[in-house]
Amino acid sequence: MRCPGQDTRYWKEDAIFEVPCPFCGRELEFFKDDTSRRCPSCGRQVPNPRMDFSCAAYCKYAEQCLGNLPPELLAQRKELLRERIGLALKKILAEDFARLERILNLVQQVEALLRVRRTSPGISLLAAYLFPLEEEEREEVLSRANVPETLRREILEFLRELPPEPAPEDFIKEEDHAQNPA
Numbered sequence: 001m002r003c004p005g006q007d008t009r010y011w012k013e014d015a016i017f018e019v020p021c022p023f024c025g026r027e028l029e030f031f032k033d034d035t036s037r038r039c040p041s042c043g044r045q046v047p048n049p050r051m052d053f054s055c056a057a058y059c060k061y062a063e064q065c066l067g068n069l070p071p072e073l074l075a076q077r078k079e080l081l082r083e084r085i086g087l088a089l090k091k092i093l094a095e096d097f098a099r100l101e102r103i104l105n106l107v108q109q110v111e112a113l114l115r116v117r118r119t120s121p122g123i124s125l126l127a128a129y130l131f132p133l134e135e136e137e138r139e140e141v142l143s144r145a146n147v148p149e150t151l152r153r154e155i156l157e158f159l160r161e162l163p164p165e166p167a168p169e170d171f172i173k174e175e176d177h178a179q180n181p182a
Contacts, residue, residue, distance in 0.1 A: 021046055081145065085129050088144035092137055103132050109168035117172065123151070124171045127158050131166065 015032040026041040036047045093100045110128040114121050126147075130138045138159070142152045162170055 019049055084145035085126060085141060088141040089129060091144065092140055099132060103129060110171045113168055113172055122173060123155050123158050124173060126155050128171050130155065131159060131162065
């Protein structure tokens with residue numbers, strides 16, 4: 001199976017773009033799945049400024065797909081989607097500090113459980129960010145954070161399966177724990 005994010009059938013108009021080389025200024029053409037390009041003018045390797053590794057947090061093909069990335073970009077991959085969701089959440093909740101605090105408290109509790117169980121965050125952490133929101137707020141956060149459609153559907157399905165008042169443990173998928181026993 002090919003990664004849906006890298007399958008050109010699902011690409012939008014902005015999947016091919018040009019940016020100036022940060023070293024010499026010459027325009028470089030990138031495809032969205034290019035990790036880097038060598039500048040024909042100065043010969044330096046230029047990382048793709050729009051490369052998004054957020055899928056690596058949940059995709060079972062991440063190691064195969066991302067195995068040849070530069071180390072500095074691999075280090076960023078886990079935080080990108082989480083940061084985007086956090087920023088979108090702050091914009092939507094704006095001055096509602098009480099709700100934001102409740103969400104961040106839940107996220108911290110789920111994150112602590114994931115660390116203790118040595119479990120990959122998968123969609124658990126993302127669901128913790130979104131659970132306290134209304135359906136339309138969830139959609140807006142996912143849209144603003146530019147979450148891929150396949151992940152969006154998986155998160156929303158996960159949220160529908162949670163009990164009305166979930167404990168932090170409810171956000172940990174049992175199959176994830178079974179794959180990564182403590």
